[in-house]
Amino acid sequence: MTVDAMTVDETTRTVTPARAAAELELKREEFRLAVRMGLIRTTPLPDRDEAVRDRGGGRARAPERRPVERAELDRLKAAPDFPDGLRERVRAVGAGEAAGLLSITPDRFARLARTGHLSPVRFYLNRYRSVIWLYVAAEVTSFGEEHPALLGGRLPAEVREREAAGEDLRARNWRSRHLALLLRGTDDPWVRAAAVASLLDPVQVAEVVDDPYERGHLDRLRPPPPPGFPVSGAAYEVAERLVRADDPDEILWHRVSLALALDEARAVCQAPHPGERPRPAATEPEVVPVPVSDAGVVRPSDVAPAGGPVRRPAVRARARRGAPPPGRAAARAPGVRRPGLLDRLRRSLPGRTGGGGGWGERRDWG
Numbered sequence: 001m002t003v004d005a006m007t008v009d010e011t012t013r014t015v016t017p018a019r020a021a022a023e024l025e026l027k028r029e030e031f032r033l034a035v036r037m038g039l040i041r042t043t044p045l046p047d048r049d050e051a052v053r054d055r056g057g058g059r060a061r062a063p064e065r066r067p068v069e070r071a072e073l074d075r076l077k078a079a080p081d082f083p084d085g086l087r088e089r090v091r092a093v094g095a096g097e098a099a100g101l102l103s104i105t106p107d108r109f110a111r112l113a114r115t116g117h118l119s120p121v122r123f124y125l126n127r128y129r130s131v132i133w134l135y136v137a138a139e140v141t142s143f144g145e146e147h148p149a150l151l152g153g154r155l156p157a158e159v160r161e162r163e164a165a166g167e168d169l170r171a172r173n174w175r176s177r178h179l180a181l182l183l184r185g186t187d188d189p190w191v192r193a194a195a196v197a198s199l200l201d202p203v204q205v206a207e208v209v210d211d212p213y214e215r216g217h218l219d220r221l222r223p224p225p226p227p228g229f230p231v232s233g234a235a236y237e238v239a240e241r242l243v244r245a246d247d248p249d250e251i252l253w254h255r256v257s258l259a260l261a262l263d264e265a266r267a268v269c270q271a272p273h274p275g276e277r278p279r280p281a282a283t284e285p286e287v288v289p290v291p292v293s294d295a296g297v298v299r300p301s302d303v304a305p306a307g308g309p310v311r312r313p314a315v316r317a318r319a320r321r322g323a324p325p326p327g328r329a330a331a332r333a334p335g336v337r338r339p340g341l342l343d344r345l346r347r348s349l350p351g352r353t354g355g356g357g358g359w360g361e362r363r364d365w366g
Contacts, residue, residue, distance in 0.1 A: 014043055014067035023073055025083040026090070032227060033121065034090045035064040036181040037136075040076065042066035062224060063185035092122055092134040101137060102144045104151050112150060115162050116169035118143055119177050123242065124228045125235045131242065133170055171242045172250060175199055178243075182223050189268050193261035194221035199245050199254050208258050217271035 015023070020040070021031035034040045042063050079085060093101070098118075099109035112118060113133065118140065120133040144151060150159075182195040197205050197218045209215045226243070230236040245251045265271075 013070050015070065015073065016067060017042075017065055020068035020073060024076060024086060026087060029092075029122075029227065030087060030090045032064040033092065034086065036185070037090065038184055039086065039089060040068065041072050042068050089136075089138050091137040093137045093140065094132060094134055098135050098137070098140045101140050102151055108151075108155075111155065111159070111163055113170055114168045115159050116167075116173055117147070117150065119173035120170055121174075121177065122226070122228075123174060123239075125230060125238060129235050129238055131238065133174070172245075172247065175243065175245065175250075178226065189261065189265035190217060190271070191221050191223075193258060193265050194218045195223055196254055196258045196261050198222050199243065200251065200258065201244055204251060204255060205258070208255050209262065211271065213273055214262070214271040216274075 017031065018028075021028060024031065024034075024040070026034065031040070035042055043066055044061075076082060076086060095109055095113065096106050099106045102109065109118075113120070113135075118135055121136050121139075122134040124132050124134075126132055150156075154160075155163075179195060179199060182198075183192055186192060186195075197209070200208075205215060205218070209218065225239075229243075230239050245254050
């Protein structure tokens with residue numbers, strides 16, 4: 001096959017996202033959500049993405065901005081319920097319409113959503129800077145079919161107690177879902193680590209990632225803000241608070257997840273200095289069983305309740321790191337090992353004093 005023939009074949013077997021959305025009869029937001037939910041498979045551009053990362057700048061193209069193979073479009077259009085079925089699976093509704101789907105009052109739906117029974121898929125801020133949460137209509141309907149007892153009568157005592165305590169899990173559930181969608185869109189370990197880091201405050205990231213070149217690399221790979229994210233002003237400050245982990249146990253969860261993700265990324269290649277290519281791992285990684293979920297985060301069984309010890313989960317790939325390249329953090333004296341994950345977490349947890357003590361110490365989580 002000639003070069004010209006290969007070029008023609010490459011350009012005709014894929015279509016742009018806009019063209020794919022039009023052929024699938026989806027709006028732009030519906031197409032983006034369908035890709036994030038894994039309903040539409042897009043094709044990465046390895047050559048272009050690698051070239052960008054090797055130069056040390058820019059983020060990889062988001063999954064919903066990648067081309068779609070013609071075969072994928074044919075598969076979706078061959079479904080017996082196309083196009084209505086695909087459109088319904090990505091239809092997002094507000095709280096009022098969701099309550100209508102369940103035949104309950106908006107107040108009852110809000111109580112169920114705040115206590116974590118339904119997870120938002122998107123949010124936006126209206127002109128009054130109020131947060132409007134959106135839910136997948138198909139998931140709302142499925143919830144009603146699976147939990148009819150929650151749709152009528154008095155809510156269970158546990159739900160009422162959590163509501164009385166002021167619990168509101170909508171933002172936290174959205175963050176968890178958003179992270180899962182980000183991780184689903186890439187196999188690059190550094191991009192996956194950057195996705196976890198995006199949910200943490202920069203101060204938290206700096207306490208886990210002590211290498212400034214690694215922090216810079218994570219920042220360059222940071223995923224773009226969610227669609228409709230405000231760019232400035234008071235609305236930006238409100239939205240910024242929603243995308244950052246705020247509960248102490250949630251923060252700890254993501255800190256541990258970030259440390260584990262970094263271990264996997266370092267086993268593949270080292271973070272590059274400005275203007276240089278990523279370095280491969282110093283040695284062949286040792287494959288170890290991993291108690292990590294498909295979403296790429298630590299299982300609940302690996303993190304003890306607040307105040308108890310944190311067990312360090314195993315990781316899939318861990319390599320012995322060679323000597324740090326020139327210009328990295330100050331070299332350690334011979335025989336002095338790099339602080340381990342638990343050492344770093346002990347040192348940086350809120351309320352941790354500089355003195356000794358064990359994990360059983362009481363901590364002030366604020």
